[in-house]
Every structure is written in C-alpha cells, then in structure tokens.
Amino acid sequence: MRTDDDGPGLVPQMAPAVEALPGLARVAAGAAWQTTGWGMRTSLRTSLKVARAVVDPDARAELAREAVGAVEIVSDVARSLVTGTPATIDVPEASDPRGAAQRSPSVREASPATLRERGAALLERSRDVWSEEQGHPAxxxxxxxxxxxxxxxxxxxxxxxxxxxxxxxxxxxxxxxxxxxxxxxxxxxxxxxxxxxxxxxxxxxxxxxxxxxxxxxxxxxxxxxxxxxxxxxxxxxxxxxxxxxxxxxxxxxxxxxxxxxxxxxxxxxxxxxxxxxxxxxxxxxxxxxxxx
Incomplete structure (x- = not known):
C-alpha cells in the first residue's frame, strides 16, 4: 500500500519485482529482504535524512534510489533461487570507505576540529586555579x-x-x-x-x-x-x-x-x-x- 509520504516511484517499483515471483520464490525473497534490505532500513532509521526527505525533493529521490537498489538485490536473490545460479550481491555500505570512516569513532576523534577542541579544553583546565588533579593522566x-x-x-x-x-x-x-x-x-x-x-x-x-x-x-x-x-x-x-x-x-x-x-x-x-x-x-x- 502506498502512502503520501512514500518517495516518488518507491512502491510501484518494488511491487512488480516481488509480486511477479512464484510463491516459493516470493517467500524466499521476503526472507532475503529481511537480511539484505539494509538500504531501506538504514535510510528510514536516519532521522535527519527522513526529515530532509519531507521538504527536499532531491532527498526524496535519493531515498527512492536506495529503495530501488534494495529491490534489485532482492530480485537477484530470487532469480538465483529460481534458476539455481549463484547471485553476486554488491552491498555498497560494506565497501564504501566513506561510510566506514563515518562509523569509526577513532577517525572522528582524530579529526583536526576535534583535536583543537580537546586542546582548548586542556588549556582551559590549566587556567583553573581551583583544579586539584592528582597524578598524570598517562x-x-x-x-x-x-x-x-x-x-x-x-x-x-x-x-x-x-x-x-x-x-x-x-x-x-x-x-x-x-x-x-x-x-x-x-x-x-x-x-x-x-x-x-x-x-x-x-x-x-x-x-x-x-x-x-x-x-x-x-x-x-x-x-x-x-x-x-x-x-x-x-x-x-x-x-x-x-x-x-x-x-x-x-x-x-x-x-x-x-x-x-x-x-x-x-x-x-x-x-x-x-x-x-x-x-x-x-x-x-x-x-x-x-x-x-
């Protein structure tokens, strides 16, 4: 069922891919969707992206493209089940170095802005005459x-x-x-x-x-x-x-x-x-x- 909040072309592109499958393949595709539908779930769980999609047509289009990509993965898995051929699934998030950097706390902490903030906080503590720090932090x-x-x-x-x-x-x-x-x-x-x-x-x-x-x-x-x-x-x-x-x-x-x-x-x-x-x-x- 499509609602007014769905991105443009989101459900119409998903429905044919799933509904056209035979019964057994449809069940398998549904299970595959639970395990490989990372794009849709990740996007919908990101509150900032969803909020932008409400007011920004470009954001809605990006959301739709991610959903279409997820549907293509489901179609590949279902096709492999029907034909018996192995499916090659490309999951961008696993190979995207920018995504890995965003998920790594050490990369964020080592950014120049973060280091400058920590340095400023350290100097601020050095000017605190009431501070009674015991021992070296190392x-x-x-x-x-x-x-x-x-x-x-x-x-x-x-x-x-x-x-x-x-x-x-x-x-x-x-x-x-x-x-x-x-x-x-x-x-x-x-x-x-x-x-x-x-x-x-x-x-x-x-x-x-x-x-x-x-x-x-x-x-x-x-x-x-x-x-x-x-x-x-x-x-x-x-x-x-x-x-x-x-x-x-x-x-x-x-x-x-x-x-x-x-x-x-x-x-x-x-x-x-x-x-x-x-x-x-x-x-x-x-x-x-x-x-x-």
Whole structure:
C-alpha cells in the first residue's frame, strides 16, 4: 500500500519485482529482504535524512534510489533461487570507505576540529586555579602496559635507589682500537626485586625504558662498592671468560622524574609517601639507548 509520504516511484517499483515471483520464490525473497534490505532500513532509521526527505525533493529521490537498489538485490536473490545460479550481491555500505570512516569513532576523534577542541579544553583546565588533579593522566594507561615483575622492579628502584649494571666489552690492545660489546646491561635487578621470571629482566627494562619510567645511564654509581657483588656473579664471570681480553664498563639504572612520580602515586600507600625518605636518582640530561 502506498502512502503520501512514500518517495516518488518507491512502491510501484518494488511491487512488480516481488509480486511477479512464484510463491516459493516470493517467500524466499521476503526472507532475503529481511537480511539484505539494509538500504531501506538504514535510510528510514536516519532521522535527519527522513526529515530532509519531507521538504527536499532531491532527498526524496535519493531515498527512492536506495529503495530501488534494495529491490534489485532482492530480485537477484530470487532469480538465483529460481534458476539455481549463484547471485553476486554488491552491498555498497560494506565497501564504501566513506561510510566506514563515518562509523569509526577513532577517525572522528582524530579529526583536526576535534583535536583543537580537546586542546582548548586542556588549556582551559590549566587556567583553573581551583583544579586539584592528582597524578598524570598517562598513569592509568601505563599500568595496563606493565607486567607484575616490572612493578617489583620499579618498587626496588624507588625504595632501593639506583642500581648498578655492567657491560662486558673486549679489551686488550685490540680493544683500544675497536672494542666489541660482549654482554650488555648485566645486573642483579631481577634477584633483588624478587621477580618471577629472571630471564625476562632485559625485556622488562626495555619496556620500562620505552614507557619513560627508567633511564639507562652511561655513568657509574658514586660508590664503587655497589659493583663488587655484581662483578662476582656467574653471568658476569662467564662473559669475562668468554673472550681472551675483556673489560668491565660500569653503568647504572635510574628512575626518571616521571617514573618516580608514577611509583609514588601508584605503587605505595599515601602514608608511606608522606613519611618515607626515598633515595635520590640522577635526572637524565640526555637519554641514550643502551648499546647492543
């Protein structure tokens, strides 16, 4: 039944396509219409498009074209049922990149206008003298990127201070000209932190460095005694004995100021923050990645 609100030529073009089908095919076409009639349902569910169609002849014509396209899909499906040939159904919405972009929240959020709005809101908050924001907004995301063992390493650095590490390099006369790295970043951080997977400590340190929580200093700690136990460890001795001439290069691992603030906010209780006297860490002047 056609009403006055139907678009021009909407029902007259649909009726012949469906009514001309045999009974069984008509039932199949009706079922196909329920699953493939995306064009009509999507258009009618879009309130803005429907409202425009009431007053805009072009919008009504567009609505009619979408309906005709849906009817063509139904006709193809019904014809395939009658003749036994496969039907090729082209659904524009699934392949239209503009539609995909409209449905993707990340695309909308990354638009220049949205980014400018968020930037303006951020500056407005910076001018709010009554705001009492606690911690950096990145802290929550960082917690999702940490392994339990990495939290133990951060707690060790916060409470125990900077940790010694050593690189083993080739020495001797040849080492004066071209020293080769034998074993980088050997430390006792895993053992002192009590991690569950000590073999993963190099990967843990890489991740903490990536997140900006630690930095790997090329400078040694001030107290040479911090290295005595480390340099007697089996892995250090094995690296030293793996080459004819070897030398030990002393390094250190520190929390960054950002990492120290993260640990204070997320890993210990506020009462401990107020009363504890945590060791100091050197601030990186220029962070350089670990060699090797």
């Amino acid at each position: 802290y929550a995301r960082i917690l999702d990127d940490l392994a339990p063992d990495e939290a133990r390493i951060l707690l060790l650095l916060l409470q125990g201070g900077p940790q010694p590490s050593v690189d083993i390099r080739t020495g001797g006369p040849a080492g004066l000209v071209n020293s080769q790295l034998v074993a980088p970043g050997l430390s006792m951080i895993g053992a002192r932190a009590g991690v569950r997977y000590p073999e993963r400590v190099p990967a843990y340190l890489n991740n903490l460095f990536r997140l900006g929580l630690i930095w790997l200093s090329r400078e040694p700690l001030r107290d040479p005694e911090d290295y005595q136990v480390l340099e007697a460890q089996p892995d250090v001795l094995a690296a030293l004995h793996s080459v004819k001439f070897a030398k030990v290069v002393r390094r250190s691992v520190h929390l960054t100021p950002f990492g120290e603030g993260f640990c204070r906010m997320t890993l210990i209780e506020p009462e401990e923050v107020a009363t504890a006297d945590f060791p100091e860490h050197d601030a990186p002047s220029q962070v350089e990645p670990r060699e090797g």
